[in-house]
Amino acid sequence: MKIQVAILAAGNSSRLGRPKQLVQWQGKPLIRYVAEEALAISDPNVTLEHCVVVGAYAEAVAEALHSLPLQILINPDWSEGMASSVRVATQYAIQQQADAILFALTDQPFVDTSLLEQFILTYLEVNDSGCVVVSDYGSDWGVPLLIGAAYFESLVQLKGDSGVKRYVKQRQLAVKKVTFLRGLIDIDTEHDLMHLQERQ
Template identity: 35%
Template sequence: MKTGIIILAAGESTRLGYPKQIAKYKENTLLQLAINAANDSNADKRVLVLGANRDEIKKTFPGASIPNIPNPYFETGMSSSIKVGLEYMLKFDKPDQVIIMLCDQPFVDAKILNKLIATQEKESKGIVACKYAKVVGVPILFGSAYFKELMALTGDEGAKSILLAHEDDLVTIAFPKGKVDIDTEEDLRDLNL
């Protein structure tokens, strides 16, 4: 099974006031942590989707470290980044499954991404998601059966609706630290304590 990873990093970070992608945690930017996790994982291919503040963000990581593409429609919401990333993957890499991850979960590492891949192999389910704080969420692995539904998402809709519509084909893995994401300066302060 060929696995692709799509890192969504196109948002405007309105609540933080500056691009969260370049916010620092333990000597690295949040985006660099996400890139490292993807690059160190067992995935075959990876792509980074950028949007708001793209030029500023691109200066913070070595461009050759990961293919990165612009989402000209980032203002229309997260679904557009999922579609841009998946279109790129399908055109160049033809994966059997993709993992969608964000750049604002500092505790996502290669281990958790590999666990998604290994769980899919073991359970043969079409969707493998992380579970934390009583929610099911990203990072999430989707098999190719769901690519059409991912491409049909609109607005600020993430992939959660697909997951909820197919609970019979869903398996979850525990990832308690997945609940930590960075939206505000306060979140960043708490993280760096």
Template identity: 30%
Template sequence: MRTGAIVLAAGASRRFGSPKQLAELDGRPLLAHVLDAVTAVPALDPVILVLGAHHEPIRERVDPGRAQVALCLGWEEGMAASLRAGLAAATAEHDLDAVLVVLGDTPRLETDVVREVLAAAHAAPPAVPVRALYDGRPGHPVILPRQLFAAVGELTGDEGARELLDGAPVVLVAAGGPGGLDVDTPESLEALR
């Protein structure tokens, strides 16, 4: 099963008050932690980093490694535009069976969880999405099979993968640790510290 990855980091960080992708945790930008976790899995190819708001300072401070940068010009629309841009970039030159989606503001995401979710997707029926489950709460990463690619194109506004998964059969992978926690405010970052 050929699987690419999309790291969503195009948002304006309005609730955070500054580009949260660049906020530091353990001396490194939040986004760098997420990229490390995803790019450490060679089976994910390509890895697409979707940027939008604040793309210039992010590019100056965050090395994408082997990830390819896709600029989402319509980032103000919300997460749907970012997801569409990431999927378009991932499938432009690659015939993918699925994409793994993560948020760029989940700095405690662990490479082992990425691998476990990917392994579960390989074992799942072809059209069934897979997602991590943290303390009973669904989180990221999420794997969207090819059968949902067209539905991604129909998302609008701040709709993301959650809207595609509601009510659908989904394989859930129990994950430990704080990896599913995203950083939306300075207080949530402080809680991770």
């Protein structure tokens, strides 16, 4: 089985006013931290492909990922919203004949390897291309999110600022949940960043 890990990092961080992908976390740019955690996933039952979708700060983000063994995918339509990055990642997954995509973002600093491995384990237990595995925040759910190939053709049709979470909710798809209570902690503003740095 082949699973593509797709990190979406194309946004322009308009509320923060500077690239959240390059914010320092654990001594390195946040995008590199998330990518290294994803690259450390180990499961003998799957083949992993890793990609990062870049857009607004493509050159700087790609530089922050220098030397890592992953594919950089350019999203020229990043200003459209989240759907454009989902399309780019999904099109690549189709080309690579992946069986599922594990979507992750760059603004959730508490994502780590063990968490991401739980998504894969859950998916393998279900063993269904129509399976969707989501993060359980307690009061809500969302990304990281793993979705099977049964939905790829629909995902490449998404438009605007509609991401995979909205697609799953609109279709009322059944989901399996992985507990990630700190998934609600993300970086959108300077206040978020200040609060986060106090936790380091």
